[in-house]
Amino acid sequence: MIERDADLSGANTLALPARAERLARPDSEAALAGALATRGAGEPLFVLGQGSNIVLDGDLPGLTLIPSLGGIDYREQGDDTARVTVGAGVVWDTLVADTVARGWRGLENLSLIPGTAGAAPFQNIGAYGVELADVLESVDTLAVADGRSVRFAAADCEFDYRDSLFKSRRRGEFIITGITLTLRRHGPCRVDYGGLAARFADADPASLDPAMVRQAVIEQRQSKLPDPAVLPNAGSFFKNPVVSVAHHHRLKADWPELVAFPHRDGMKLAAGWLIERAGWKGRRLGPVGMHRDQALVLVNHGGARAADVRALAAAVRADVRKRFAVDLEQEPVVLP
Ligand SMILES: Cc1cc2nc3c(=O)[nH]c(=O)nc-3n(C[C@H](O)[C@H](O)[C@H](O)COP(=O)(O)OP(=O)(O)OC[C@H]3O[C@@H](n4cnc5c(N)ncnc54)[C@H](O)[C@@H]3O)c2cc1C
Numbered sequence: 001m002i003e004r005d006a007d008l009s010g011a012n013t014l015a016l017p018a019r020a021e022r023l024a025r026p027d028s029e030a031a032l033a034g035a036l037a038t039r040g041a042g043e044p045l046f047v048l049g050q051g052s053n054i055v056l057d058g059d060l061p062g063l064t065l066i067p068s069l070g071g072i073d074y075r076e077q078g079d080d081t082a083r084v085t086v087g088a089g090v091v092w093d094t095l096v097a098d099t100v101a102r103g104w105r106g107l108e109n110l111s112l113i114p115g116t117a118g119a120a121p122f123q124n125i126g127a128y129g130v131e132l133a134d135v136l137e138s139v140d141t142l143a144v145a146d147g148r149s150v151r152f153a154a155a156d157c158e159f160d161y162r163d164s165l166f167k168s169r170r171r172g173e174f175i176i177t178g179i180t181l182t183l184r185r186h187g188p189c190r191v192d193y194g195g196l197a198a199r200f201a202d203a204d205p206a207s208l209d210p211a212m213v214r215q216a217v218i219e220q221r222q223s224k225l226p227d228p229a230v231l232p233n234a235g236s237f238f239k240n241p242v243v244s245v246a247h248h249h250r251l252k253a254d255w256p257e258l259v260a261f262p263h264r265d266g267m268k269l270a271a272g273w274l275i276e277r278a279g280w281k282g283r284r285l286g287p288v289g290m291h292r293d294q295a296l297v298l299v300n301h302g303g304a305r306a307a308d309v310r311a312l313a314a315a316v317r318a319d320v321r322k323r324f325a326v327d328l329e330q331e332p333v334v335l336p
Contacts (some may be wrong), residue, residue, distance in 0.1 A: 001024065002022050002023065002024045002038065002063075002077070003020075003022070003023045003024070004021070004022055004023075005019055005020075005021065006019060006020045006022075006064070006209050008020055008023075008048075008051070008056060008060065008064075009018055010053075011030060011048060011050075011051045011066070012048075012051030012052075012054055012056050012234075013050070013051055013052040013114060013228035013232055013233065013234055014051075014054075014055060014056070014228075014232050014233060014234050014298075014300050014309065014332075015228075015232035015300050015304075015307070016043060016056045016057075016300070016304065016305065016306055017053065017056075017305065018056035018058060018059050018060065018306075019059045019060070020059070020060045020064040021048060021059070021061050021062055021063070021064075021253045021331065022038075022062065022063045022064065022067070022158075023063075023064045023065075024064075024066070025065075025066045025067075025089075026065065026067060026068060026069070027068040027069055027070065028069060029069065029087065029142065029149070029177055032065065032067060032069070032142055032175065032177065033147045034036050035063070035065055036063075036065075036142070036144070036147055036175075037147070038063070039062070039217070043063055044060070044061045044062030044063070044336065045062060045063050045064075045065070045144060045172070046060045046062070046063070046064040046065070046335055046336065047064075047065050047066075047067065047175050048064060048065070048066050049066070049067075049089075049115050049116035049118055049119035050091070050114060050116055050119070051117045052114035052115045052119075052228065052234060052235065053115065053119070053122075053123065053234055053235065053331065053332045053333065054234065054235065054332050054333050054334070054335050055306060055309055055330075055332050055333070055334045055335070056306060056335055056336065057147060057306035057310070057334050058306060058336060060335060060336050062201075065175065066089075067088040067089055067116075067118050067175060067176070067177060067318070068088075068089035069087035069089045069090075069118075069177055069178060069213055070087045070089055070090055071085070071086065071087040071090070071178075072084060072085075072086050072090060072098055072325055073085045073086075073096060074102070075136060077334065079185060080184055080186055081183065081185070082104055082182075082183050082185075083137065083180055083181070083182055083183055084099065084104075084180065084181045084182075084183060085180045085234065086117040086178060086179050086180075086181070087117065087118075087177070087178050088116060088117055088118025088119075088175075088176050088177050088178055089116055089117075089118060089181075090116065091115075091116060091117075092110070092113055092114070092115050092116060092117055092118045092119075092120055092125070093111060093112050093113065093114070094212065095107065095117055096108065096110055096111050096112075096113075097111075097214075099210075100210045100211050101185055101211075103185060103209070103210070103211070104183035104184065105183060105184050105185070105186075105187065105189060105210040106135040106181065106182070106183040106184060106210075107135065107181070107183065107282075108210035108211075108213040108214040108217065109127055109128040109129060109130035109187060109189075109190055109193075109196070109209075109213060109217060110125060110126070110127055110128075110130055110132070111217040111218050111221070112216045112217065112218050112221045112222075112269040113125050113127060113137065114228065114235070117178070117179055118176040118177070118178070118179070119176070120132050120179065121136065121139050121157060121159075121164055121166060121176060121179060122164060122166045122167050122176070123162045123164065123167050123331070124157075124159045124160065124161070124162060124163060124164050125162075126161070126162070126218055126223075127217070128190070128193050128195075128196050128271035129190050129193030129194070129196070130190055131159070131161075132158070132159075133154060133159040135181045135182060135183060136154040136157070136159075136179060136180075136181055136182075136244065137153070137154055137180045137181060137182050138151050138152060138153050138154060138179070138180045139151070139152045139154075139157060139166075139176055139178075139179050139180075139284050140176070140177045140178040140179070140180070141174035141175060141176050141177060142174065142175045142177055143173065143174055144172065144173055144174065144175060145173065149177075150174065153179045155296070159297060161183075161239070161268075162239055162331060167333070179281060188205050188206070188208070188213075188264075189205070189208045189209070189210060189213045190205075190213075191208060191213060191216075195216075195220045196216060196217070196220075197214070199220070200213075200216070200218050201214070210231075224293065225294060225297065226291055226293075226294070226297060226299055231291075231299050231300075231301075232299065232300040232304075233291070233298060233299045233300065234298065234331075234332040235297065235299050235331070235332075236271070236272075236296045236297065236331050237290075237297060237298040237313065237330065237331060237332065238271045238275070238296060238316075238317075238328040238329060238331060239271065239328070239329045239330075239331050240261050240268050240269060240270055240271045241268070241269050241271060241274075241326050241327065241328060241329065242266050242267065242268050242269075243266050243267055243269060243326060244266045244267075245266050245267060247266070247267075247325070248260055248266065248267035248269070248324075251269075251324060255277070258273070259273045260324070266272075269324075269326065271328055272294065272295045272296035273295075273297050274320050274323075274324055274326060274328070275290060275295040275296060275316055275320060275328075276295040276320040277323065277324075278316070278320045278322075278323050278324075279319065280295060280315075280316050280319065281295035282295075284322060285308070285311060285312045285315060286304070286307055286308045286311070286312075287300065287301050287302055287303050287304040288301065288304045288308045288312045289298055289301060289307055289312070290312075290316065291292045294310060298312060298313065306334075312332060316328070
């Protein structure tokens with residue numbers, strides 16, 4: 001069924017007002033192909049999940065699809081591994097909870113990330129030292145041009161930090177219909193990152209199970225990140241920038257407490273730290289602001305429009321550039 005002039009204000013976690021000219025929520029590959037077939041020549045096409053990583057800058061013309069294919073299918077391979085195939089419309093954290101409850105490890109660090117399984121490869125979601133790419137085997141898609149089914153092996157997805165070929169080089173060419181992951185029964189959990197390292201500093205790694213790690217991740221995320229249902233936001237609004245080693249040295253001389261991590265192209269800086277030091281933590285501009293506890297999260301205090309988001313993002317980027325000579329790149333995708 002195709003809905004006309006559909007309200008999208010509840011379909012994006014920043015709660016920006018927007019409408020879709022035509023909207024469908026296909027729940028099978030056949031329904032998806034059917035919806036695609038209604039598209040007129042040159043008609044714009046947009047694909048959404050739960051709208052937790054987008055900025056809706058006005059109404060979406062043409063056809064908007066929210067792939068709603070369900071299903072979590074486990075195929076155990078011996079005692080130690082399982083291949084899990086998941087429909088694009090499955091809520092990501094429902095999947096994580098299900099795998100952890102069955103004792104499979106691999107997704108526990110990615111607990112409570114909003115959104116759908118289908119969107120997860122788009123920006124190679126990551127948290128607490130783990131990325132989707134670490135456990136992904138393949139991505140099933142439908143090619144927009146001719147409706148063909150195309151499977152991408154993980155190695156061909158051009159995954160990078162919050163990036164993939166679906167987000168960059170071949171953006172708009174494929175609709176993700178499902179993903180397949182490889183999970184393990186045994187082996188160590190990854191707790192060497194950020195708050196998890198402190199939480200489990202005294203624990204024997206062999207005694208940890210994925211349920212314990214999931215619980216710790218949930219507690220830490222709930223204490224740090226604003227819930228979009230209470231304070232609309234799109235998570236981290238900027239990526240952590242990578243600068244050259246020489247640039248890092250210059251900054252470190254002026255700011256000895258600078259937060260940075262080695263990266264293959266230089267040093268990765270903590271964008272939240274830069275934004276805080278540029279004076280934006282907890283500061284508002286009109287109805288939007290940078291969160292008072294998490295400077296990296298742009299929040300809608302009520303009634304914001306895309307122009308308000310744009311103005312704040314530009315002001316933050318300008319101040320960070322002026323103070324640190326660092327360009328911040330926005331993480332959420334702007335549509336249309
Ligand atoms: C509070 C909060 C915390 C967050 N924490 C994290 C975090 O820790 N780590 C992290 O990586 N991200 C995080 N995010 C960002 C977000 O959760 C992820 O990017 C998530 O994968 C987006 O899923 P979605 O279904 O909401 O996608 P949407 O926001 O609806 O879409 C995002 C992009 O993916 C494309 N897309 C969506 N579905 C498909 C599909 N089936 N086929 C093709 N393209 C598609 C869309 O066109 C769009 O460009 C956070 C967001 C919030 C609000």
